[in-house]
Amino acid sequence: MKQETIDRIRKFTSDRDWEKFHSPANLAKSISIEANELLECFQWDEEHYNLDDVREELADVIVYCRNMLDKLNLDEDEIVNDKMSKNEAKYPIDKSKGKSNKYNKL
Amino acid sequence: MKQETIDRIRKFTSDRDWEKFHSPANLAKSISIEANELLECFQWDEEHYNLDDVREELADVIVYCRNMLDKLNLDEDEIVNDKMSKNEAKYPIDKSKGKSNKYNKL
Amino acid sequence: MKQETIDRIRKFTSDRDWEKFHSPANLAKSISIEANELLECFQWDEEHYNLDDVREELADVIVYCRNMLDKLNLDEDEIVNDKMSKNEAKYPIDKSKGKSNKYNKL
């Protein structure tokens, strides 16, 4: 995400004095709530979804993830790279290629 | 997110031939599932969470969001800015300052 | 659910002195968390699920719903019948038959 987009999200929160609502737990709830509004786009029909709705709900999830990164002073690239290192170790290419099994069932 | 981090996520998927599992609906389910592993960090105690767990679960949500952006050819900054424009209109500063009410109850 | 099953759930909680963790908010989080463990049974393949896993995760959701009914002194039949009356009014048979549209898009 570009710095100006990150700044816009931060300004939106601070302009409204909403930092006080952004406890990590409240943000975790919010990410789940928005993730389920996204899921609702695919509730009964997984093929014929409304792309405008998907765009909006996915954006909501992403914004709350950014709020949580900010709240906890986390660096997005750092936590993602740390997790990708774990994922790469848990899912060796030769064992997991083309298979959707969970790592403990490979 | 830096381009090299995005590339690493993409390579992880393509190395394992997992694009075929990444339907938009499956990714929506995955975002919700990971969001709830994040929520589990705050299930019974919202103050004393394990930051390492939070980092990992938040990273999982972010990675699946990136997968969905890729799958649908969406630009993260574009969809976030479009949504922020809506949010700014729905939550005027003077009406929403310091309040957590939903826009339809302001 | 039979009264003896309800009693068993209640005894499980009280034997462990866990009522103190069962705030309505914590139970709402728990229902969502367990609902997503259920959803995980269908994450990548919606046809070939493990029925034993589905049984267990669905039971977990049901148990937390019972905990919340108890916590809030709600009668299951009463709240379900109240909601069914609303659903029946929102989804008239002639308009909704065979269609999965949300009530505001009928």
Add this chain to the structure above:
Amino acid sequence: MKQETIDRIRKFTSDRDWEKFHSPANLAKSISIEANELLECFQWDEEHYNLDDVREELADVIVYCRNMLDKLNLDEDEIVNDKMSKNEAKYPIDKSKGKSNKYNKL
């Protein structure tokens, strides 16, 4: 739940010819979606929730759980008792009393 309430739920579905939408996966998504509408009642304030909203959203979760029991021909008492037996074994009273630790951290 009383048999007449169960029958009312079944009639609601069959009157609308909605069994065709009730795949186990779609019902799992629906349980998660409704669980998160319930969670939304506690998103920013866990103490001052709207009880009418909580009643309705909890009822929605319960109705979809009933739909899934029906779809998979599961007996609610049987699956709950089977799970309670596991829970009782995983959380011995002497080790778990008064503690919210997960079983693998007792």
